[in-house]
Amino acid sequence: MRKRRVINSLNNNTPIVEKPMRIVLAPMEGLADVHLRRLLTAQGGFDWVVSEFLRVVDRVYPDRVFYKLCPELRHGGKVSCGTPIRVQLMGNDPHAMAENAHLAVSLGSYGIDINFGCPSKTVNRRQAGSSMLKDPESLYRVVNAVRCALPAHVTVSAKMRLGYDDLSLMLDNAHAIESGGANEITVHARTRLQGYSPPAHWDELAKIKRSIRIPLIANGDIWTVADYHACVAASGTPDVMLGRGAVRCPDLASKIRKNEMTEPQWQAVRQLLINFWQDIRQTMPEKDCAGRLKQWLNHLRKVHPDAEALWQVIRTENQIGKLERLLEAA
Template identity: 65%
Template sequence: MRLILAPMEGLADHFLRRLITAQGGFDWVVSEFVRVVDRPLPDSVFHRVCPELLNQGTTVSGTPVRVQLLGNHLDAMAANAQKAIELGSHGVDLNFGCPSKTVNRSQGGAILLREPETLFRVVRSVRQALPAEVVVSAKMRLGYDDASLMIENAQAIESAGATELTVHARTKAQGYAPPAHWDQLADLAEHIRLPLIANGDIWTPDDYRRCTSIVGTEDVMLGRGAIRNPDLAFRIRQSSTADTTSWHQLAPLIGEFWQEVRLSMPERYCAGRLKQWLNHLRQVHPEAEQLWQRVRGEADIQRLDNDLRSAAKLAA
């Protein structure tokens, strides 16, 4: 069983990667994407997206982090993959799933799922630029408008030499609308030999059991489920029957997150960052909903401090 924390640009930043991986259970983490246009990027870009590179490429709790690259320029992708590895990334992941209009307009992310030949060339260029023992993984969706090229795309990635493939079980057109189509991953698994990592809508240990039995793999990538329940991977490994992280466990983590954010971000961004996470947490934790109601209109740092302190006291 391999459990991976998903790349989530603007959400699973290094604060949450640190906090979530500290709960245990994850084998590795994929960073938010580094956008590659047509040239090698300076070290500072890699360090901004993935500060863990300054810590031997691991989170504080020791979980390896793999830098994700997004782009289609063959030489630039190869050069930046080399740079990521030099800086300490544990392998390189290639993004073929991003649905953003801006990214797709410049021929990056999910739009490439219309062109299996381009996928092949990008993966091969990165593969050839790196020593054989370095992992080159890819992440895609079922397709762009539909899943008609799903198998061709995955086979292009495989024949270009990728080590493993994560598939978010939706097309770009399906966005994030439930359900995730795990059955299509089962179909795909019959047509490829490279290890398949299933992704999409695994919110609970029970979802893990259902997804893996349908797809026929034990390896999954967890995204929003781990944002809402940071110990999801740990509970999956324990075969837990609990669907959520207890509030007793979660409240101190929110306090810890707030302290980290306050220490590292300009004051004007702190409240927004906290509210973004609370907005996810309140989907499944009634206590987070109450906290959210208290802090949603609040921008004053001292008052937010007080609100969080009293929430932590109530949970203790």
């Protein structure tokens, strides 16, 4: 997306070219909804964002389902600060995936992302999400059907884990995605079996990177600018997807771009939390607001001691007026 930039010169004829990085906001179902997406992308640094997944079984959804999942489609497929959004689909029926992909793109989605990483037991029992990693051929069929349904200039990406139980099919899966016609691939550096247990195995990503020609986007456990550099060194790719790290440090993408190693500032984050609260109070049913506020605060308290203090006073509070006063006083 970004043009290569000549940043300086070793001597008069040897330019050093800064390799452009791409930073993507991860899909996070039930967490990174339209409200949090708006707020996080407004902090800057993201090239695009992937929506929560839409589970595709065997039919084409009506437009309203896409608009509900991704209200940004009503605004040219962009979050309010201008960051494009890519709809994510999850399913194993190539035909249904292709038809829904076509519709999503015609409604304004910035390409299509395909989910091959979801660890949910219900989804996996129905042979979708990460269970498809047991059968590379099934990945190929879905990616290829989606690719064939879309114009050549529209990006198709796929997101996978290192494997289901182990790494034995890791390269086969990556190759299946590439030969199906995907333009890029994101890999969460864990197997389904590893769930979310640290560490993320960034070094395994280097093996994938070496064996494919399409760009690789590294994902998993990038919490700080230092983690970004460690991930790049281990995986060999400058492109990353940030999930929980961006939820905990909303300006992480922007800091990575500026290579700014400063500590997170609670006062700035507190103001974002207040903005978030005001946003959801205006748009969400009252009964859901307290839960959403606590859900984000629960992430923030992992890095901000003041957020932990606020969490302790509001965790059992559900009364809107009281919550508001406690938030203002934090």
